[in-house]
Amino acid sequence: MTQRVVVLGGGPAGDVAALRAAQLGAEVTMIERAELGGTCLNWGCIPTKSLLAGADLLRKIRDAASFGIRVPEPEVDFARMMERKEEVVVTMRKGVEAACKRRGVKVVRAQGVVDGDAVVTGDERHEFDHLIVCVGTEPSGLPGIDMEHPRVVTSNGILRLERIPEHMLVIGGGVVGCEFASLFAALGSRITVVEVLPQVLAGVDARIVQQWRRIVEKQGITFLTGRRVESVDYGTDALKAHLDDGTAVEADLLLVSVGRRSQTRGIGLEEAGVIINDRDHVEVDAFLRTANPKVWGAGDCIGGLQLAHLGSAEGGRAVENALGHEVMPMDRTVVPSCIYTHPEIAMVGLNPEAAKAAGIEVKLGQARYLGNGKALGEGEPDGLNQLYADAATDRLVGATVMGAHAVEIIHEVGVAISDGLSMDDLGSIIHAHPTVSELMMDAAEQGEGVAPYLSRIGARPTPPLRHADGSVQDVAVFRRRSSRRRRFRIRTATTRTLPSNHPATPAASAPARRSAPSQRGVRTTIVTPATPRTAVAARKAAVSRARQVNRIEVRSAITAACASMRVFGVAPGTA
Numbered sequence: 001m002t003q004r005v006v007v008l009g010g011g012p013a014g015d016v017a018a019l020r021a022a023q024l025g026a027e028v029t030m031i032e033r034a035e036l037g038g039t040c041l042n043w044g045c046i047p048t049k050s051l052l053a054g055a056d057l058l059r060k061i062r063d064a065a066s067f068g069i070r071v072p073e074p075e076v077d078f079a080r081m082m083e084r085k086e087e088v089v090v091t092m093r094k095g096v097e098a099a100c101k102r103r104g105v106k107v108v109r110a111q112g113v114v115d116g117d118a119v120v121t122g123d124e125r126h127e128f129d130h131l132i133v134c135v136g137t138e139p140s141g142l143p144g145i146d147m148e149h150p151r152v153v154t155s156n157g158i159l160r161l162e163r164i165p166e167h168m169l170v171i172g173g174g175v176v177g178c179e180f181a182s183l184f185a186a187l188g189s190r191i192t193v194v195e196v197l198p199q200v201l202a203g204v205d206a207r208i209v210q211q212w213r214r215i216v217e218k219q220g221i222t223f224l225t226g227r228r229v230e231s232v233d234y235g236t237d238a239l240k241a242h243l244d245d246g247t248a249v250e251a252d253l254l255l256v257s258v259g260r261r262s263q264t265r266g267i268g269l270e271e272a273g274v275i276i277n278d279r280d281h282v283e284v285d286a287f288l289r290t291a292n293p294k295v296w297g298a299g300d301c302i303g304g305l306q307l308a309h310l311g312s313a314e315g316g317r318a319v320e321n322a323l324g325h326e327v328m329p330m331d332r333t334v335v336p337s338c339i340y341t342h343p344e345i346a347m348v349g350l351n352p353e354a355a356k357a358a359g360i361e362v363k364l365g366q367a368r369y370l371g372n373g374k375a376l377g378e379g380e381p382d383g384l385n386q387l388y389a390d391a392a393t394d395r396l397v398g399a400t401v402m403g404a405h406a407v408e409i410i411h412e413v414g415v416a417i418s419d420g421l422s423m424d425d426l427g428s429i430i431h432a433h434p435t436v437s438e439l440m441m442d443a444a445e446q447g448e449g450v451a452p453y454l455s456r457i458g459a460r461p462t463p464p465l466r467h468a469d470g471s472v473q474d475v476a477v478f479r480r481r482s483s484r485r486r487r488f489r490i491r492t493a494t495t496r497t498l499p500s501n502h503p504a505t506p507a508a509s510a511p512a513r514r515s516a517p518s519q520r521g522v523r524t525t526i527v528t529p530a531t532p533r534t535a536v537a538a539r540k541a542a543v544s545r546a547r548q549v550n551r552i553e554v555r556s557a558i559t560a561a562c563a564s565m566r567v568f569g570v571a572p573g574t575a
Helices: 012-023 038-043 045-062 078-103 175-186 206-217 308-322 352-357 373-377 411-418 423-428 438-448 532-546 551-564
Strands: 004-008 027-032 106-109 113-115 118-121 124-127 130-133 137-139 167-171 190-195 221-225 229-234 239-243 248-251 253-256 260-262 295-297 337-339 345-349 362-368 384-390 396-402 494-496 513-519 522-527
Touching: 004 012, 004 118, 004 124, 004 308, 012 027, 012 038, 012 078, 012 130, 012 308, 027 118, 038 045, 038 078, 045 078, 045 175, 130 308, 167 175, 167 239, 167 248, 175 190, 175 206, 175 221, 175 337, 190 248, 206 221, 206 384, 206 396, 295 308, 345 411, 352 362, 352 384, 352 396, 362 423, 362 438, 384 423, 384 438, 396 411, 396 438, 411 423, 423 438
Parallel strands: 004 027, 004 130, 027 106, 130 295, 167 190, 167 253, 190 221
Antiparallel strands: 113 118, 118 124, 137 260, 229 239, 239 248, 337 345, 345 396, 362 384, 384 396, 494 522, 513 522
16 A cells, blocks of 8 residues: 655755655655745755855956966956856756656645644645654744844845845854855955854864964954844944944844744644654654654754755655665764855864763874865865874774865765774875875874874874783784774784795895794784884785785685784774
């Protein structure tokens, strides 16, 4: 029997849920009161990034002379920028509509209210076996601020401006506030950002934010942190905000960017047995099911990180669990988070503060954009890449990148974390040159203390291997491809003993070796260098020699060595 799925909300979580349900053979109805694509497509990700692309182009044109290209001072056609932004939005929206049509998803454009085992839209009832709630959020106002005043806007209203403000005051130094500050600073506005917390971009590595602030303050952005707006005087042509420290800030536009609130009240969810907490978020379990076994939640309305890509993943997971297809809890271990200012910031996994809270001692690997040839060639020398690994296991736990193309290169670390790779693993992967992505390899090698051009900061040598007889052996880590079933395994480097006349035979000055029992005539040795530096050299020599011999023999050599010595492993999921 075909199952009936109703999706309430047509944003990134809702449309993915609807399309995935249709793929799995369900009869699907998606109810959206406004436009398909939700906040992301219509009021968030897509329109803002279209405008930011124009701002970045403007910066490049203004800097053209440094590249040997002379052009007159560019003129900003703000009306055309806004028009182009709408063109991009409409193109994306039509893509969502076409996908729904291809998959046979019935789209109802109306306000939906849950009534028993159905969602009511006007005079029509849409019965369901499973309801996926993806109603999203809307911008929050601020008590004491006249949100209806023409010179006060939210992140929605600012996308309907008709002119560029001369001086814009931003209340809220989060991601949205800082992105709009970066946009309008490039267009010529003076920007003042007021943030009640001690740091703007809360949750981002403080060292990254400190360097980021130094860069963007040169663009005409002033930050007033640890301050609060007490009152606002509204005038015809301008307004004046009074802060709690006595400071007064005059501006001709006030952007209130203090977060978003869920749209979960008044649509019948509580009457249907769904629990909504004091932050208006739908409460769900690890499988995204609500207190009502027929109702599931996904996206911004369930709380947590408000990211379109996370909402899409939750939408797909919720509907698969509802229909019994590969039922599993929602995995949020690897969720990239991007900030589209200039320079960009991108993060994934844990930062040092979060790792410390989780009881993980962090090893740091760093690489600066100033030493990257591709970044310098593009005129983008400002930036920093930081990798974080568990100091005990070398396993990567997170990264923060600040600089050009940060939002594009962060995913490499996400894949590495997901597959349980170590910092050494990432540094051992050959990266194309010249690319900005090389910063990942450089930071990993710097963290391991083997970067040719970078000094070593905060790295730790591999801990020595202690034998039962009390002897201590320095360990050269033998890197191999990891898999989900066999990861985090640390082995001492092994290599085959070659004939004396073999071209790959190591020189007489090579590190001392301890023989292990042979198998099938293949003698194995364990490299035991005396210092971390010689350990690295020995490891590279071992890998180089191993590549020159038959794969089957190498595998036999490793098997023989592992059978004759104790192999230490780290269980997946442990720190």
